[in-house]
Amino acid sequence: MSVKKFVVGNFYDEAVLFPAVKKVRRAGYKIHDVYTPFPIHGLDKVMGLRDTSLHTAGFIYGITGTTTAVSFITWALTIDWQINFGGKPFFSLPAWIPITFELTVLFAAVGMVLTFCWLCQLAPFVKKDHFNPRSTDDTFVMALECTDKTNEAEVIAFLNSVGAKDVSVEHRETGWWLGRYDQDTVKYGKKTEAAA
Amino acid sequence: MGLLRYESQARPPLVDGTKDYHQVTEDICRPVEAKPSKLWWVGFLISVALLIFGIISVTMEVIYGTGQWNLGKTIGWGWDITNFVWWVGIGHAGTLISAILLLFRQGWRTGVNRAAEAMTIFAVMCAGQFPIWHMGRVWDAFFVLPYPNTRGPLWVNFNSPLLWDVFAISTYFTVSLLFWYSGLLPDLATLRDRAKEKWRKYFYGVAAFGWTGSTKHWQRHEALSLVLAGLSTPLVLSVHTIVSFDFATSVVPGWHTTIFPPYFVAGAIFSGFAMVQTLLLITRKVLGLEDYITVEHIEVMNKVIVLTGSIVGIAYLTELFMAWYSHVDYEWFAFKENRLSLSSPYGWSYWLMMGCNVLSPQIFWFRKMRRNLLLTFFMSILVNIGMWFERFVIIVTSVYRDYLPSSWSTYYTPTIWEVGFYMGTFGLFFTCYFLFSKFFPVIAIAEIKHILKKNGESYKEHMTEEEGETTEAFGEKHGGEHH
Numbered sequence: 001m002s003v004k005k006f007v008v009g010n011f012y013d014e015a016v017l018f019p020a021v022k023k024v025r026r027a028g029y030k031i032h033d034v035y036t037p038f039p040i041h042g043l044d045k046v047m048g049l050r051d052t053s054l055h056t057a058g059f060i061y062g063i064t065g066t067t068t069a070v071s072f073i074t075w076a077l078t079i080d081w082q083i084n085f086g087g088k089p090f091f092s093l094p095a096w097i098p099i100t101f102e103l104t105v106l107f108a109a110v111g112m113v114l115t116f117c118w119l120c121q122l123a124p125f126v127k128k129d130h131f132n133p134r135s136t137d138d139t140f141v142m143a144l145e146c147t148d149k150t151n152e153a154e155v156i157a158f159l160n161s162v163g164a165k166d167v168s169v170e171h172r173e174t175g176w177w178l179g180r181y182d183q184d185t186v187k188y189g190k191k192t193e194a195a196a
Numbered sequence: 197m198g199l200l201r202y203e204s205q206a207r208p209p210l211v212d213g214t215k216d217y218h219q220v221t222e223d224i225c226r227p228v229e230a231k232p233s234k235l236w237w238v239g240f241l242i243s244v245a246l247l248i249f250g251i252i253s254v255t256m257e258v259i260y261g262t263g264q265w266n267l268g269k270t271i272g273w274g275w276d277i278t279n280f281v282w283w284v285g286i287g288h289a290g291t292l293i294s295a296i297l298l299l300f301r302q303g304w305r306t307g308v309n310r311a312a313e314a315m316t317i318f319a320v321m322c323a324g325q326f327p328i329w330h331m332g333r334v335w336d337a338f339f340v341l342p343y344p345n346t347r348g349p350l351w352v353n354f355n356s357p358l359l360w361d362v363f364a365i366s367t368y369f370t371v372s373l374l375f376w377y378s379g380l381l382p383d384l385a386t387l388r389d390r391a392k393e394k395w396r397k398y399f400y401g402v403a404a405f406g407w408t409g410s411t412k413h414w415q416r417h418e419a420l421s422l423v424l425a426g427l428s429t430p431l432v433l434s435v436h437t438i439v440s441f442d443f444a445t446s447v448v449p450g451w452h453t454t455i456f457p458p459y460f461v462a463g464a465i466f467s468g469f470a471m472v473q474t475l476l477l478i479t480r481k482v483l484g485l486e487d488y489i490t491v492e493h494i495e496v497m498n499k500v501i502v503l504t505g506s507i508v509g510i511a512y513l514t515e516l517f518m519a520w521y522s523h524v525d526y527e528w529f530a531f532k533e534n535r536l537s538l539s540s541p542y543g544w545s546y547w548l549m550m551g552c553n554v555l556s557p558q559i560f561w562f563r564k565m566r567r568n569l570l571l572t573f574f575m576s577i578l579v580n581i582g583m584w585f586e587r588f589v590i591i592v593t594s595v596y597r598d599y600l601p602s603s604w605s606t607y608y609t610p611t612i613w614e615v616g617f618y619m620g621t622f623g624l625f626f627t628c629y630f631l632f633s634k635f636f637p638v639i640a641i642a643e644i645k646h647i648l649k650k651n652g653e654s655y656k657e658h659m660t661e662e663e664g665e666t667t668e669a670f671g672e673k674h675g676g677e678h679h
Contacts, residue, residue, distance in 0.1 A: 037217060037386070038642040039414040049412055054419045058427075076342065076351040085355055098360040098438050102367040105427045109371040113378055116420045117405065120413045122381070126406035133389035135409050136382065138217035138645075181401025182394045 003173050004145055006032060007155045008131050009164025011140040014040050020142070020162040021046050027158060032143040032174075035135035054119070058112040065107025069100040127179035129172040143172075210304055210651035212487040217645050221386060224637045224644070227483040228387060229396075232634055235482060243626035250620010253613040254329055262332045264613045270598040271591075271605050275614045276326045278587040282467070283323035283621065284365065284439055285460070285583065288432055289468025290316025291372060294379075295428035298421070303651050304496050306643040307488050310383075311479060312472050313376040314636075318628040319471070320369045322621035327361070329617070357441035364438040371431055375424045378417070381407045382642045399635075436464045443590065449530035450594035453518070459511035466504035466553070467583035469497050473576035475629065477569060479638055488639050491567050498566040501579065505557035508586075512554060526599065534593040541607050542593045545585050552582020 011017040017034070021043070024031060031047055070093075077083065078090040085092075117123060135141040142164065144155055152169055159167045215223070232240075257264045267274050290312035297305040328337055340362045342352045352359050385407035388400035407413070440460035443451035453459075473494065480489040519531040535546040556578055559565045566572070596605040632638070 034411045035409040036411065036414060037221075037409060038382070038645040039418050040411075041418075043411050044415040047411055049415060052412075052416045052419045054416050055423055058423045062427075072342075073354045077354060081348055081351055083353070085353070088355070092355055095355040098357075098434065098441075099354060099363045101430070101434055102360075102363040105371060105431045106363075106367040109374055109424060109427055112420055112423060113374045116378065116416055120410075120416060122405035122407060122413075124402045124405060127401070128406045128408050130408035130410075136386040136389045136407075137221045176406055180398055181388055181391075182397035 002175075003171055005150075006131070006143045006145055006170050006172055007150075007152060007159060007167065008144075008170050009142045009159040009167045010132060010134075011142065011164060012138065014043075014140060016163040017140045017142070018043070018046060020159075020164065023162045024142070024144070024158070029144050029155065029158070032145040035130050035132070035141040035143070037136050037138060037140075040140075052119075054112060054116060057115045058108050061111030061115075062104045062108035064111075065104040066100055068107070069103040070096065073099065121176050125178050125180070126176045127181060128176045129174075131170060131172060143170075207651075208490075208492050209653035210307060210490065210492060211644060211648055212490055212653050215487070215648065215652060217648065220644050220648060221390070221641060223485070223487065224639050224641050225387060225390060227485075227633070228635065228637060229390070233482070236630065236634065239626065240630040243623050243630055246619050246623025247627050248620075248623070249616050250618075250623050253616030253620055254325075256613045257329060257332075257617070258334060262330070264611060266608055266611050266614065269603055269605065270595050271608045273591050273595065274608060275588075275610045275618060276330045278584065278591050279618050279621065280323050280326035280330075281439055281460075281587045282584050283319045283326070283625075285436065285464035285467045285587075286471045286580075287316040287319035287323065287368070287372070287468065288436060288461070288464035289472050290314070290319075291368075291428050291432040292465050292468065293472070294375060295425040295432065298425040299429060303647050304493055306640055306647050307490070307493050308472065308476055308497075308639075309643070310376075310379070310636075310640045311476060311633075311638045313372065313379070314629065314632045314638075315468075315471060315475060316372050317369065317376060318625045318632075319468075320365065320372065321628070322625050324365060324369070325617075325621055325624075357438060357445050360438045361442060364435045368431060368435045371424070371428055375421075375428060378420055378424070379640060379643075380636065381405055382409065382417070383637045383640060385409065386641055387637065433461055436460045448594050449524075449526040450519075450534070450590065452527070453515050455511055455514055455518075459508065459515070462504045462507040462511065463553075463583060463586060466501060466508055467580055469500050469504065470576040470579035470583070473497055473501075473572055474580070477573045477576070479633060483633065483638065485639060488644060491569070494569065494572055495563070495566045498560045498572060498575075501575070502557050502560035505553055505579070509554035512550065530594055530597075534597055535589060542589070542596070545589050546593065549582055549585040549589050552578050553586060556582070 009020075011020065014036075017040075021031065021034065025046075025048065034043065034047060036043070073096050074091065077092075082090050084090075088095075121128075130136075130141075131143055132139055132141045142159070144159070146152060146155070146169070156167045156169070211220075265274065265276070267276075290309075293305050293312040294309045294316075297309075328334060331337055340352060340359065342354075343349075381404055384400050384404035388397065388404045391397040391400055437457040437460065440456035444453055444456035446452065476489050477494070480486050516531055516536075519527045522528070533540055534542060537543045538547065556575065559571070559575070592608060596608055598604060
């Protein structure tokens with residue numbers, strides 16, 4: 001990723017944010033992202049984001065767990081080492097339901113959390129730019145990406161007109177890098193660009 | 197959508213006082229950012245002392261073997277397994293609050309879910325200690341895992357409830373931890389972005405995984421929470437069901453009962469809610485969070501306590517009736533002579549259990565009692581004593597008199613090291629809880645903000661006029677939210 005130029009507007013009420021997002025999109029501006037302190041239901045739809053496929057991934061992980069459990073126990077108890085437990089059949093499926101269920105849940109949960117972290121690029125020591133530290137407190141921050149052709153003054157004026165406060169132009173890194181939040185580090189090899 | 201965001205005036209607010217989003221952040225982060233109080237230090241040091249006592253007790257057991265405990269013929273499971281079941285049960289309320297109530301869309305869970313989930317994790321950590329150290333040769337503990345070994349490979353017995361327990365408890369711990377921590381990420385980011393000291397920026401920076409609050413991330417986060425809740429709901433029911441199988445699949449009188457799974461699950465939720473009450477009544481007071489953990493929350497949880505306590509009561513009476521109705525001599529003997537009879541060695545523990553679990557919670561049929569904080573605190577302790585004795589009654593009164601009268605036990609009392617081990621888990625539990633309440637937000641900040649405009653006191657005031665409006669007028673005013 002790289003450092004890019006953004007016009008950033010702040011909102012203090014989600015009732016203002018919703019119509020603003022609609023107007024900005026209708027006017028043809030491309031929203032880079034909206035940062036919010038808590039999940040706002042419907043905002044993803046208004047922004048035109050597609051639904052997440054995380055559920056599907058979870059289902060696939062789940063049935064992987066089911067298959068792993070059933071096939072492994074079947075192999076261990078009926079093929080690899082048959083043990084006679086009180087004359088019961090070697091293939092005693094009902095007794096395996098608890099472990100099969102637990103492994104289904106375990107695989108689905110662990111798999112989904114790892115996928116979530118991968119998709120959102122979240123991990124310890126990952127650092128990202130997010131424009132306004134108040135966006136994890138009480139501010140809804142909308143960032144519009146600028147291109148060479150963007151007339152910044154026009155975008156700022158438009159954002160002001162839809163209710164944004166403290167609109168500013170910022171240079172920010174769009175991706176993530178390894179870094180610590182107690183140090184002002186930028187992504188490796190991008191130091192000169194960030195200073196520009 | 198717009199209309200659904202507003203709630204009836206008839207429901208009392210879940211967040212008291214006039215607060216905006218920033219105030220919520222301030223209130224919940226304050227205890228984390230302030231220096232710990234004297235009270236915190238006192239509590240913390242007592243917990244650490246108990247933990248050290250526990251470590252010494254376990255060390256004694258490891259060096260000299262399980263002979264350090266008063267187990268023997270016929271009591272192979274004494275205090276240790278009693279404590280195991282007790283701690284696992286306590287954990288269940290946290291998952292119920294965080295997962296089942298999420299699926300049922302219960303707004304009040306937001307005030308208490310974070311602390312309850314933490315309680316779950318710490319309780320399961322404590323529970324896990326007992327079966328592990330009970331093994332005696334703890335260095336062979338990994339034998340319970342199905343790993344390729346040089347003994348054949350000889351696999352573990354997948355048909356055994358004790359092995360199901362290994363999978364159930366470890367899955368339960370892992371999933372609870374993931375659910376809890378993924379929910380913490382946004383709040384840790386809040387703490388990170390507010391941090392002034394260098395170490396805080398570093399610590400919360402690492403802990404928050406680089407969370408930004410991007411809309412796409414929130415969308416995935418919501419999906420993740422919902423699916424994890426959907427997974428945890430059957431999981432939590434399965435865990436105590438499997439724990440009850442440890443007993444129910446055996447042929448010991450008093451254990452061989454088909455009602456054990458629902459009976460154990462209800463009992464687990466019952467004791468768990470009692471522990472949540474104990475913790476939250478202290479937490480809200482000490483951290484000054486009365487506006488977020490309100491009397492409403494306490495009252496609702498007391499309703500759950502009276503419900504689950506009554507279910508447990510019905511289960512006690514059912515198994516008693518079935519013991520008589522079955523005409524199985526051994527079963528009826530276990531109940532009549534070992535439990536009901538006050539002149540039998542452990543008769544007192546059965547009636548203590550009945551009193552604490554079945555009779556005393558009935559006081560919560562009265563609204564005034566449900567809203568009495570001092571009484572709630574007292575009751576929460578009483579219920580936890582009662583639920584400990586439930587497990588003690590099930591285990592000890594069933595096994596101390598075997599089928600063979602010649603092998604009947606003498607009166608079983610724990611040694612100092614058995615008691616010390618139990619006290620040690622209290623130390624572990626509270627040490628973890630004190631650290632949690634100091635370094636993590638005990639209330640889910642983002643979730644409170646999410647319900648603030650629906651359930652906050654200052655917003656509820658305006659709802660009467662909203663309710664009087666026509667749908668058209670309402671839509672006009674809140675047009676932005678229709679999509």
